[in-house]
Amino acid sequence: MARLSKWIAAGIAGLALSVGGAVAQSFPTRPITVIVPYSAGGPSDAIARLLGQNMSATLGQPIVIENVVGAGGTTGAGRLAKASPDGYTLLIHHVALAASAALYTNLTYDTNKAFETVGLVNYGPMILITKKDYAANNIAELIAKVKADGAKTTIAHAGVGSNSYLCAQLIQKALDVKMTDVGYRGTGPAMNDLMGGQVDMQCEQSTTAVPQIKGNTVKGFAVTSAKRLDVVKDLPTLQEAGLKGFDFVIWHGIYAPKGTPADVVAKLNAALQKALNDPAIQQKFTDVGTSVFPAADRTPGAHLKMFEKEIGIWKGVIDKPVN
Structure with a gap:
């Protein structure tokens, strides 16, 4: 009986793995929503729409942009944290997502634990x-x-x-x-x-x-x-203007809900990498003074490392939470 139970357990585990693999292999089968936590017409919105067109063609499904504004971008982040971890709801956000961990005490999610990092986009x-x-x-x-x-x-x-x-x-x-x-x-x-x-x-x-x-x-x-x-090029830096050591650079990344299958994240990252390798997209970023991250820095692992580092940095910068 004990041996039979082990066989049944092993069979269930194997079935779960095969189903999970099948889901990842067929992903996506319906439209993907990308949450922009700021209003239409802003930089995050423009970047999401630029990438969405290219990634949609790669993934073979429409990418719908949804502007979920409020609370300095945390309303949109909260929406993602509650979404099903299936890859069909994503978030594009910038360095403020990392800073929010120190800025707010009443977040509906744990910034360190609520998200899967899909890949870095641009910095400037x-x-x-x-x-x-x-x-x-x-x-x-x-x-x-x-x-x-x-x-x-x-x-x-x-x-x-x-x-x-x-x-x-x-x-x-x-x-x-x-x-x-x-x-x-x-x-x-x-x-x-x-x-x-x-x-x-x-x-x-x-x-x-x-x-x-x-x-x-x-x-x-x-x-x-x-x-x-x-x-x-005619504009000086704030350091040149006398603000010693002033250096503030922002960056964007794409996130999925925690628990999204690794194979799904990998498929999303591959589509992101392809979009960011497009010379036309790279030129659009260059034209407005930003740069695409090098390919090696756009992996989910590299993104996670930078995200965790930024969370720690902002905890040391922000004197006190706003609430």
Whole structure:
């Protein structure tokens, strides 16, 4: 009887493995949803749509973009954490997902345990931009004006926890000045108000900022990386402007719910790798001042390593949670 029970158990285990393998082999058989935790028109949304077209062709199924906004991107992340771990619901997010572990105490998920890393996408700096008629002509004048005006200066961001929020806090800390933060439900609405002159400045991803600078709808002053950007080479770095050691670079990655089969994750990663190897897609990233991660850094394992490292970094940067 004991031996029969072992045979039955082994048979069930083998059946489970074969079914799991069959599911992974046939995946996908229906449309895949990619959650963007910010509003339509923002950088994360643009990247998701760019990759979605290419990955859809590779996977043979439509990829549907769903904008789930709120709480600095944590509402969308929470939606993914609760989704079925079958590969049909994904999330594209940036460094703010790692920072949220330190920024919030009331998350509905454990940032360290809720997600499977599918692969890294791109990385690049932020750019400090202002409304077109802001009374400064270079970064030195801007810094002097901000220090003189203090809280009279309004700085827009895409919501607490967003990249633009984190960048705004780092700049204020580096300048030892408290501005007035103005939060929005995404980059699109924030940028619209900046272009309309409703707020003074914004620290925004190059993906979104470069086209507006070149279109002369906003003024660009400095980049947040340690090196200048070729696409806006006239803009100095904040380090050059006197903010010693200032180096803030953001990056995007794709995530699946924890427990998604490894074979499914591998299939998704292969489609992502193929998309990011496309010269046309690489050029689109280059045109807006960002770079595609090298292929070796785009594996699920490399993504996990970087994600865990960033979680630790932001726990050391954020002084206190916002709630």
